Amino acid sequence: MMIPQSESNATRCDRPLVLNALALSHQYARLLILPGDTVIDATCGNGGDTEFLAGLAGPDGHVIGFDIQAEAIARTTDRLQKAGLLERCQLHVASHDQMLERVKPGVRCVLFNLGYLPRGDHAIGTRAETTLPALDQALALLRTGGAVLICLYYGGDSGFEEYQAVLDYIRTIPVRQFAVQKIEMANATNCAPIFICCEKLKD
Ligand SMILES: C[S@@+](CC[C@H](N)C(=O)[O-])C[C@H]1O[C@@H](n2cnc3c(N)ncnc32)[C@H](O)[C@@H]1O
Numbered sequence: 001m002m003i004p005q006s007e008s009n010a011t012r013c014d015r016p017l018v019l020n021a022l023a024l025s026h027q028y029a030r031l032l033i034l035p036g037d038t039v040i041d042a043t044c045g046n047g048g049d050t051e052f053l054a055g056l057a058g059p060d061g062h063v064i065g066f067d068i069q070a071e072a073i074a075r076t077t078d079r080l081q082k083a084g085l086l087e088r089c090q091l092h093v094a095s096h097d098q099m100l101e102r103v104k105p106g107v108r109c110v111l112f113n114l115g116y117l118p119r120g121d122h123a124i125g126t127r128a129e130t131t132l133p134a135l136d137q138a139l140a141l142l143r144t145g146g147a148v149l150i151c152l153y154y155g156g157d158s159g160f161e162e163y164q165a166v167l168d169y170i171r172t173i174p175v176r177q178f179a180v181q182k183i184e185m186a187n188a189t190n191c192a193p194i195f196i197c198c199e200k201l202k203d
Pocket residue numbers: 042043044045046047048049050066067068069072094095096097113114115116117118124125126127130131
């Protein structure tokens with residue numbers, strides 16, 4: 001069979017496939033999320049991830065978004081409006097450790113893109129004291145076959161406290177109920193972000 005030039009292996013391998021933590025989280029989200037699903041963006045920021053999740057959830061799906069900064073929710077709202085996706089989204093200026101009070105169980109995917117708002121105040125980043133309770137709540141809200149996806153940044157303005165706390169936390173997640181995967185660069189000389197997937201195997 002003739003393979004069109006644009007789809008041939010030669011063409012695909014000619015450019016680097018940089019699966020960094022964010023790209024991996026999106027690839028996993030594509031595998032997990034079905035049209036009609038309910039998903040959570042735990043850190044809306046500029047709305048790029050919220051828009052992406054809303055596309056995967058489709059017109060019958062729902063995206064519930066959280067950010068503690070009104071500016072982030074305003075940027076996300078604007079972005080979703082321009083993309084025609086706002087109707088399927090519900091956005092909260094609130095900390096993600098309030099998600100259990102605001103979302104019903106049965107969620108397919110919760111995305112945590114941790115750290116600080118790009119083009120914003122680097123001092124208002126995510127912090128272990130709210131991230132860990134939020135991760136607990138996210139795991140509790142998942143349906144079987146759903147997953148919590150985490151992009152974990154460290155070093156620089158993100159520091160190391162949240163990074164260490166999240167790595168310690170994920171080791172305590174019950175193995176009978178969740179499959180927890182961590183993917184990191186083996187040869188990076190800087191603090192390359194880490195991708196984590198916690199998939200719910202059973203209730
Ligand atoms: C790396 S940014 C998120 C990027 C975003 N998903 C995007 O596509 O642009 C991290 C965001 O987490 C937010 N944040 C910090 N603490 C939070 C908390 N406790 N609950 C929810 N969001 C929080 C910050 O305000 C910031 O906007």
